[in-house]
Amino acid sequence: MGLSQAALAAIENGFSALCHGRVIMPAPLGMYIQESQGEVHVKTAYIAGNEGFAIKVATGFYANSASGLVNSSGLILYLDARTGFVKAVFADNGYLTDLRTALAGAIAAKYCARERISTVGIVGTGVQARWQLEALTLVRKFQRVLVFGRRKTAADAYMREMQGRVGADFKVVDSVADLMRASDLVVTTTAAREPVIEVKYLRAGLHITAMGADGPGKQELDPSVLESADVIVCDAYEQCQRLGELQHIAIGKERVIEIPELTSGRKKARTADDQISVCDLTGTGVQDSAMAEFSYRALTATET
Amino acid sequence: MGLSQAALAAIENGFSALCHGRVIMPAPLGMYIQESQGEVHVKTAYIAGNEGFAIKVATGFYANSASGLVNSSGLILYLDARTGFVKAVFADNGYLTDLRTALAGAIAAKYCARERISTVGIVGTGVQARWQLEALTLVRKFQRVLVFGRRKTAADAYMREMQGRVGADFKVVDSVADLMRASDLVVTTTAAREPVIEVKYLRAGLHITAMGADGPGKQELDPSVLESADVIVCDAYEQCQRLGELQHIAIGKERVIEIPELTSGRKKARTADDQISVCDLTGTGVQDSAMAEFSYRALTATET
Numbered sequence: 001m002g003l004s005q006a007a008l009a010a011i012e013n014g015f016s017a018l019c020h021g022r023v024i025m026p027a028p029l030g031m032y033i034q035e036s037q038g039e040v041h042v043k044t045a046y047i048a049g050n051e052g053f054a055i056k057v058a059t060g061f062y063a064n065s066a067s068g069l070v071n072s073s074g075l076i077l078y079l080d081a082r083t084g085f086v087k088a089v090f091a092d093n094g095y096l097t098d099l100r101t102a103l104a105g106a107i108a109a110k111y112c113a114r115e116r117i118s119t120v121g122i123v124g125t126g127v128q129a130r131w132q133l134e135a136l137t138l139v140r141k142f143q144r145v146l147v148f149g150r151r152k153t154a155a156d157a158y159m160r161e162m163q164g165r166v167g168a169d170f171k172v173v174d175s176v177a178d179l180m181r182a183s184d185l186v187v188t189t190t191a192a193r194e195p196v197i198e199v200k201y202l203r204a205g206l207h208i209t210a211m212g213a214d215g216p217g218k219q220e221l222d223p224s225v226l227e228s229a230d231v232i233v234c235d236a237y238e239q240c241q242r243l244g245e246l247q248h249i250a251i252g253k254e255r256v257i258e259i260p261e262l263t264s265g266r267k268k269a270r271t272a273d274d275q276i277s278v279c280d281l282t283g284t285g286v287q288d289s290a291m292a293e294f295s296y297r298a299l300t301a302t303e304t
Numbered sequence: 305m306g307l308s309q310a311a312l313a314a315i316e317n318g319f320s321a322l323c324h325g326r327v328i329m330p331a332p333l334g335m336y337i338q339e340s341q342g343e344v345h346v347k348t349a350y351i352a353g354n355e356g357f358a359i360k361v362a363t364g365f366y367a368n369s370a371s372g373l374v375n376s377s378g379l380i381l382y383l384d385a386r387t388g389f390v391k392a393v394f395a396d397n398g399y400l401t402d403l404r405t406a407l408a409g410a411i412a413a414k415y416c417a418r419e420r421i422s423t424v425g426i427v428g429t430g431v432q433a434r435w436q437l438e439a440l441t442l443v444r445k446f447q448r449v450l451v452f453g454r455r456k457t458a459a460d461a462y463m464r465e466m467q468g469r470v471g472a473d474f475k476v477v478d479s480v481a482d483l484m485r486a487s488d489l490v491v492t493t494t495a496a497r498e499p500v501i502e503v504k505y506l507r508a509g510l511h512i513t514a515m516g517a518d519g520p521g522k523q524e525l526d527p528s529v530l531e532s533a534d535v536i537v538c539d540a541y542e543q544c545q546r547l548g549e550l551q552h553i554a555i556g557k558e559r560v561i562e563i564p565e566l567t568s569g570r571k572k573a574r575t576a577d578d579q580i581s582v583c584d585l586t587g588t589g590v591q592d593s594a595m596a597e598f599s600y601r602a603l604t605a606t607e608t
Contacts, residue, residue, distance in 0.1 A: 029333035033350050033357075036386050042346050042359065046337050053337075055346065055361055057381060059388030073389050075381070077361060082340050084363030085377050089393060 001295055003099060003106075003131070008138050011103040012263045014047055014290025015235075019260035022048040025285050037062040045285035047293070052078050052087055054292035056285070058097065078292045088296055100291040101283055102131035103138075104235060104259070105187060105209050108279035110139040111262040112233055112269040113185045113207040118143050120168075121183030123176060123196055123220075125149035125158040128189040128211060133166055140185065144169045148179045177201060188212055188220040195222035202228055204274040211281040213244050221278065223249035231269045231277035233257045236284050245280040305599055307403060307410075307435070312442050315407040316567045318351055318594025319539075323564035326352040329589050341366040349589035351597070356382050356391055358596035360589070362401065382596045392600055404595040405587055406435035407442075408539060408563070409491060409513050412583035414443040415566040416537055416573040417489045417511040422447050424472075425487030427480060427500060427524075429453035429462040432493040432515060437470055444489065448473045452483045481505060492516055492524040499526035506532055508578040515585040517548050525582065527553035535573045535581035537561045540588050549584040 017023050025045035032039050038061035046053040058074040065071050074097070076090040090096055120142045122129050133145065145168045149155035155172040163170050173179045180186065180201035188196055190212045197208065199222055210220045226232055226249055237253050240246040246256070259279075261267040270277050321327050329349035336343050342365035350357040362378040369375050378401070380394040394400055424446045426433050437449060449472045453459035459476040467474050477483045484490065484505035494500055494516045501512065503526055514524045530536055530553055541557050544550040550560070563583075565571040574581050 024335055024337065026333055026335050029330055029346055029348065031328055031330050031348055031350060033328065033385060035352070036388075038385070038388050040348065040359070040383070040388065042333055042348070044333065044335055044344065044346070046335060048339070055344070057359055057383075057390075059383065061386070061388035064387050069387060069389075073387075075390055077379070079344070079361075079363065081337060081342070082365070083368050083373060083377075084340075084342050084344065084365035085373075086361075086379055086395070089395075091390070091393075 001298060003102065003135050003138060005138060007099065007291070007294055008103050008106055010290050010294035011100055011287055012107055014286045015107070015260040016264040017047045018286050019258070019264040019266060023286050028285065043285035043288055045289045046081060047286060047289055050081055050289065050293050052081050052293055052296060054078055054285070054289040056097070056288040058094065076288060076292050078296050090292065090295065096291045096295060097283070097288070098127060098131050100287040101128060101211065101281070102135035104281050104283070104287060105132045105211055106135035106139045107259060107263065108209045108233060108281065109136055109185060109207065111259070112209075112231065112277040112279055113140060114205055114270070114273050117184035119146060119183045120144070121146045121148070121179040121186040122189065123148050123179065123186065124189035124212065125151070125154040126189060129158060130162060130165075132187045132189055132209075132211065133162060136185070136187070137166055142168060142185070144171070146171050146173050146179045146183055148173050148176055190220055191218065192220050193217050195219055195225075197221045197225055199224040199228050202276055204276065207270075207277045207279070209279045209281065210245050213280070214282045215243050216247065218243075219245065219248055221245050226251060226278055228276065229278040230275035231257065233259060233262065233269055233277065233279040235259045235281050239282050239284065240280045244282040305602060307406060307439050307442060309442060311403065311595070311598055312407050312410055314594050314598035315404055315591055316411055318590045319411070319564040320568040321351045322590050323562070323568040323570060327590050332589065347589035347592055349593045350385060351590060351593055354385055354593065354597050356385050356597055356600060358382055358589070358593040360401070360592040362398065380592060380596050382600050394596065394599065400595045400599060401587070401592070402431060402435050404591040405432060405515065405585070406439035408585050408587070408591060409436045409515055410439035410443045411563060411567065412513045412537060412585065413440055413489060413511065415563070416535065416581040416583055417444060418509055418574065418577050421488035423450060423487045424448070425450045425452070425483040425490040426493065427452050427483065427490065428493035428516070429455070429458040430493060433462060434466060434469075436491045436493055436513070436515065437466060440489070440491070441470055446472060446489070448475070450475050450477050450483045450487055452477050452480055494524055495522065496524050497521050499523055499529075501525045501529055503528040503532050506580055508580065511574075511581045511583070513583045513585065514549050517584070518586045519547050520551065522547070523549065523552050525549050530555060530582055532580065533582040534579035535561065537563060537566065537573055537581065537583040539563045539585050543586050543588065544584045548586040
């Protein structure tokens with residue numbers, strides 16, 4: 001189970017179902033435990049016609065790292081949509097979330113970026129910096145990867161690892177400015193709470209996917225970056241207003257295209273090579289259900 | 305793992321924590337899948353000081369029974385309150401919910417019923433009709449059990465089974481009227497959507513626990529039963545207004561005592577033997593977390 005064209009199609013289909021009114025997606029359940037610096041989120045969505053649906057528990061306990069533990073964990077329950085019985089427990093510690101998040105990044109690039117690009121810029125050196133780059137190979141060819149991390153050693157480690165996974169020339173750059181100057185497609189994957197991308201970095205033809213901000217206070221783009229973009233895309237408008245880049249700037253829904261509108265063919269993002277496009281991703285329950293359905297099918301098919 | 309004084313104390317302590325402001329309990333997540341006549345509910349609560357907390361998934365898919373399947377299922381996740389890691393998955397198909405629901409019934413009887421009773425009346429013959437009666441033995445002595453069920457064969461089967469589990473004289477009665485005439489403590493355990501208990505049945509000294517209604521439209525008591533009671537108790541006022549008997553009658557919060565107020569000693573229910581008391585139970589997330597914590601501790605203690 002990993003990234004594949006089939007998994008990409010599964011997530012695209014989930015998004016499209018949302019646009020066709022074939023998805024029930026209640027507001028997530030959230031609980032905050034102050035004394036542990038912990039948060040728990042439960043997401044679910046039902047895609048009509050699917051065999052099952054996911055209930056995903058995701059936790060972030062931010063004192064963990066001080067004890068050498070990962071902050072994030074969780075699991076996905078996969079329930080039969082006809083009987084409500086639990087068909088599977090994916091004790092995946094966030095693995096399927098990593099995949100569906102990366103695949104949403106690939107979908108953003110597929111529908112927003114120029115057809116022909118040569119250089120990808122990755123800001124951040126964590127788990128998603130890895131997955132996002134790998135997922136991009138499903139939708140675009142590129143020759144060069146620039147990476148920027150606040151810690152040079154982490155960027156070096158990223159480069160060493162990813163050179164074996166993605167066929168391109170890698171280079172660690174010293175600043176976001178250097179990265180922006182030479183990149184056609186940029187993915188920001190940080191936990192930043194202040195803008196990393198300034199408006200002065202924008203160039204004609206650029207596409208940026210900002211997937212880091214997924215909670216109140218988080219921010220990777222200066223609001224003027226969104227203001228200056230020709231095309232603004234996001235996964236789910238209301239959610240991005242609460243949790244994503246759109247929380248930092250008032251932009252009416254009429255100016256924003258949702259990914260489901262792109263995958264379903266209702267709208268187009270970029271209409272010219274010199275436009276600047278930006279996509280804000282926060283992650284949705286429909287991706288979890290689509291990913292769980294796809295994984296369950298793939299795993300049970302392997303068994304026979 | 306079953307009913308015990310220790311389990312009873314665990315649930316009581318959970319309720320008391322709620323009263324002392326030591327519980328975080330967000331509103332449940334609910335999703336309805338019309339084409340399967342299905343509903344999914346996710347409840348969670350954190351009790352300060354506990355090692356872990358529960359996330360409970362409960363499903364009801366009401367077309368299942370037509371295929372010979374049970375309608376209800378689900379499971380409980382038990383997460384570490386310090387790290388957010390999953391410590392246990394109780395794939396219990398509702399077993400711990402059955403226990404914590406029965407224990408809430410016992411707590412209602414403990415704080416509301418007369419000290420000395422002789423006859424218990426059970427309305428309904430399902431799973432909770434069994435558990436509720438057994439749980440009552442933790443808090444009251446009684447000599448006789450009357451049972452009423454719409455299907456005589458189910459009532460007979462109930463009697464045969466429970467005679468082996470509870471030391472008392474059992475009798476199947478032909479009507480709710482007959483049952484009410486001779487019972488000191490009545491537990492209603494039905495899925496009724498119209499009143500089963502009429503006000504004309506009320507007698508001095510009676511206590512009724514109505515645990516059946518837990519959703520919109522469900523009802524076991526005529527509203528005048530609540531109006532006529534000297535003491536009205538419930539597990540959680542706002543929730544009972546949405547899901548329990550209180551949805552069918554406007555009764556101000558000042559007239560209703562919550563179970564946490566009883567277990568914590570803040571209020572008293574019955575103050576005289578001839579009073580009539582009624583308790584409305586809908587089930588709360590804090591019971592799930594208390595039950596999961598208790599079960600986890602009991603099970604891991606057995607291992608050593």
